[in-house]
Structures are given as C-alpha cells and as structure tokens.
Amino acid sequence: MSMTPRKVTLADIAAKTGYGTNTVSLALRGSTRISQPARDLIRRVAAEMDYVPNQIAQSLVLNRSNTIGLILHEITNPVLTSVAHMVQKTLGKHGYSVLFASSNGDPEEELRAIAAFRARMVDGLLIYPIDHSKLDHLKALRRNHFPTVLLIHTDADDIDAVGIDERRGAFDATMHLIERGHRRIGTLGPGFTASIGNVGKLQGYRDAIEKAGLTYEAELVATPFDHSIAAGVRAMEELMGLENRPTAVFATSDLTALAALRWAARTHTKIPDELAIVGFDDTDYVAQASIPISSIHNDVEKLATEAVDRLLHLIDNKETLPPARSLPTPGQLIVRESS
Amino acid sequence: MSMTPRKVTLADIAAKTGYGTNTVSLALRGSTRISQPARDLIRRVAAEMDYVPNQIAQSLVLNRSNTIGLILHEITNPVLTSVAHMVQKTLGKHGYSVLFASSNGDPEEELRAIAAFRARMVDGLLIYPIDHSKLDHLKALRRNHFPTVLLIHTDADDIDAVGIDERRGAFDATMHLIERGHRRIGTLGPGFTASIGNVGKLQGYRDAIEKAGLTYEAELVATPFDHSIAAGVRAMEELMGLENRPTAVFATSDLTALAALRWAARTHTKIPDELAIVGFDDTDYVAQASIPISSIHNDVEKLATEAVDRLLHLIDNKETLPPARSLPTPGQLIVRESS
C-alpha cells in the first residue's frame, strides 16, 4: 500500500535543520534578520528536500493569491485566443497564475465563473463580457474595490476597460467601402443578435452609412446563426438574394469575410469589381486568402499588456481605487485586393 | 478613506445567528445533525449576507483545491484551443476550475508552470507536452501519485495519455495519397524540428512511404520556420523547387495545407491534378477553402471528455494508482477535392 508522499513543509525543514519554522520562513525569504550561515544552511536543505512554498497557505494568510481570473465569452475566436495567450504570458512574468473560464455566451455561466474565481481569492479579473451593454454586475465589482478590467471598449466611465474600439473599426471599414464608391453596403454578423448586446460594430457601420448621407436599412444586416463559414455563406446568400443587392459587404469577423469570399467563388462573382469585402481582426487566414481580404488589424499584444498593466495597477491600489479609465485600442485598416 | 469590504465568513454568520461557526458550517453543508429550524435560519442569514465559502481555506484543510492545471505548448493552435475550451467546460460541470498556462515551446516554462500549479495545490494536471519523447518529468509526477494525463498519444506504458494518434493519422493521410497513385509525396511541417520531439506525424508519413515500397527521402520533408501561412508557402517553394518535384503533399497542419493551396494558386498549379494536398485537423478553414482540402478529422470533444474522465478517475484513486493507460483517439480522413 503506497502512500502519496506528503509535501515538504517549513516544519520539515525546521526539524531537519534544528531551527524554528519561522526562522526557516524568514531565511527562505532572504531576511537579513537571519545569520548568513543559517540562511545558507536552510536554503541548501530546502533545495535538497525540494521544498516549494504552499501558495494556498500563503494566500490565506496574505489575503492574496497571486492568481487572476480570465473570463472570455468564447475561446474559439482567434483574437480572444491571442489575448488569452498574451495575458497569460505577461502575467506569468509577474508571478501570477491565470484561472481561465469560458462563459460560452451564457450570462449565468459568466456569473458562476466570477463567483467561483472570487471564492478562490483571485486578486483581480480580466473579462470579455457577454453583453457589452449590461455591465452592472461588473461595475459592482469595481465599487467593491475588486480589481476588474474589461477587455472591451466601452463609453462607461465607471469601469476600467482596455479593448478594441469596435465601433470605430467598423466605421473605418465601412467608410473605406463608401470611399471606394459603394452606395449599397451590406454587413454580415454575427454579434448582431439582440440578446447579446455587442452592437459596437453594427453602430460603427451605421455611423458611417449615415455620415455619408446614405440610409441605414435593416435588410442589409445579415446574421449567421453560428460561427461557421457555412452559416456565413447562408447569410450571404440571403443578403445577395435581395432585390437591390449590395455591391460591398462589411464582415464583422474574418470568418464571415471568408464566408463572403466563399459565396463569391461559388457564384463566380468578381472580387472586388462586383463585390467588395472588408473583414475584421486581420488574421492570417484572410491576409492569405485566395483573394487577400482587407481587414481591420488590431494589436492584440499591446491590448493584452495594457490590460494587464492596468489590472496590476488596480491591484496595487485597490484601497484608493483610482478613477476608472477606458482605453480604446484603435484598429488599423489594412487594404488588400478584396476592396 | 474607503475600505474594501471584508468578505463574510462563517464566524460572521455564527455571530449573527448565535450559533457556533462549526454549527454554521455543518448547516450550510446540509448536515442532518443540525435541526431543521437551525439549518433554515442559518441558510437564510447566509444568503442574506451573501456568504461564499472561501475555497482557499477549504483547500488548505481538505488538501484538495478543486482546481486542475491545463498546460498547452501553444494556444494559438485551433485544435488545442478547442481542447482547452472543452476541458474547461467539462471540468466546470464537475465543480473544478482550470488554471491555464502556455509553455510556448519552452521546456523551462513547462517546468515552471508545473511547479507553479503544484504550489497552488492543483488536484491534477492535463498537459500537452512540448517534447513528446521527453516525458520523464511527467512520468515522475505519476510515480509521486500526482494525477497527470497527457493530451497526446504515446506508446509509453507508464504514463496516462489521451490524445490524437498522430502517427496513425499521418499514415492514413499519406497512404490515401499513395492509393491515389502518387509515388512522390512531400510533407510539410512544422513539428519536424529536432529540438521538439513531436515526430509522430513524420513517422506516420514514413511508415506509409515504406509500407508502399517507396523510399523515404529527406529532401521531401520541408519545415516552415514558423506557424504562419507565409512561412508555409516559403517551405512549399523549396519543396516544389526540387529537381524531381512531388506530385502530392501531406501537410501536417491545416495552416500548412492552406499554405500549399496558396502556393498552388500563385503558381497556377492545378489541384488536385498537378498537386494533391491532404491536411491535418480538419478545421473549418480547410473544409471551406477555395478548393476544399482533404484532412484528418479529430473528435476534439470526445478527446477532451475522455481525458477529463481519466483525470478525475486518477484523482479519485490517487492512492491506489491504477495502471497507466494510453488511449489513442484515431482521426478520420475526410476526402475532399484537393486529393
């Protein structure tokens, strides 16, 4: 009957060296209060015994877990994937671990994840919320001095946020199409369903349309029923089946941009002459598509490091609670052959 | 000077209700040892005070954190992203949280992540290791009765593993090309660099070549220098610049398959007549490419749930330490126009 070997604790080292646990604790943390020889001995023995401080015990007494929570509403999105990656990498350098959860577009799951993380004493939260217009539960966190940074852009001034300025990006993309002479421009979700309040891109599209003196028409807004290319193609069919079909389309994600391209290929529609396409996110897939697609490029690395910096700042100043700051990271339109 | 509100504890509820902390603890956990009225009262008060048990304190005393660690060597890979997503979702249902780290292809980082997670008392580890041939540090975890499941397939019999049978998949993909009449078949990394011992796909390719009585030639193995399509195209140029160029190519990832397709488009090479392509992973991107690409499809959901099940089983039986089991999940070749 084998037993799993118990982890070595401060007490074990104390017993072995003859010092008290607290001397050992101080020595390992390099306190000058402990004599040099004692420190050396203790450290050597600790290394020999393969001692690793129990962070759980540390957390309990220090009231700090060196862990932050990352909640994304969907991990399959390549941009959010990159964000997750950069966040973990950056926080790792600062000695933090990352608890990860995906809310799967379900507000209940989002709440559950927040509760679960708080119960685990996370020091702060980075969250890409499901509904960009329902932020009350997150603002409440801030009011309770719980360090929280949203990974979106928001106009709200009572919550910290670092994120892509989707409205602005959508505006730029649409305006670009208008400048290319298009007067009838469709847009392809997803993200347009009413239940999910992420209307930034739709707003930006509308802003551009109206600024150019064109009229916003609901029939020009198509919403794929899921995140597959197939669904995008189907939505595209609807859009292009209109009596007065658009000559250009702003796709709010690269996946839908590829869907538009796919539809064009199947129907032998010339890109960009008969149909212009602009995407969003600028992934490798659209940049290197059979016809390279124009897209809004976002600096994910910068976004992630700024969000992390902000979060760490909030953690270091959770008592004073610095004024909320919303930092939009502007995207940049990359023009390619598709427009 | 505002203070962050201290979290409510068992003691707070005890004070308010007049019971002892221990009675409160039992009542909240529904012990029948506590009278019905007392339980009701305590639960009501706890709810009113918005009590949430401190899992850190629980972890310390129960010697169990209800947290598992997930370490991937690269999160940008769409398959690993799906795995992460499914793992988190499945474990969430079982009440576990997920600590996530990406090792970025650096063995040191992998070790650091493992240490960091153990210090946080994770109950188990799911890991897609960097080097599939250097598993000693992971086998050591198992020997120490630390529940660990690899997310790869391995022939080793002293470590638990649930993962894609890459060798078999590569074999099937290559054999399919052979059956289509190809005699000179190239293969496109990445994953072939010597430093990273993930040679499963290369082995499978070689197995098929040799089984068919063809000869394995090093010049037919091209390795892109990074994970971009551009790098894949460059590697493809090398491959197709050979004096005796291949008529088919097995791309070990969908991204490189797209790169091959891209190269073909640029050089006006007919697919599949002048060049056949088979990819790996079967993402939406290749299925819906301008020419749909054949690929090895893997059931990520099944893989993730089986890995989680296995891990939970190991956690429940960490003392007895059930015999190691390596469960390959076979991929399925989906034939499309590219071959």
Place this chain on the structure above:
DNA sequence: TTGTAGGCGTTATCAT
C-alpha cells in the same frame, strides 16, 4: 539572531 503565540477561514474530532 532566533523562538513563541496567534491568526487567516475552513473542516474534523470529540465532547457536551
């Protein structure tokens, strides 16, 4: 320079 006592929030054991 080192040791002792107390506490972080919870659960388990043993009394009452």
Place this chain on the structure above:
DNA sequence: ATGATAACGCCTACAA
C-alpha cells in the same frame, strides 16, 4: 443538537 478544540501551512508581531 450543538460547541470547543485542533489542524491545514504559512506569516506577522512580539518576546527572548
């Protein structure tokens, strides 16, 4: 049915 006490592993304050 409920309470007191100790323990998990660590850190801080204070005493020696």
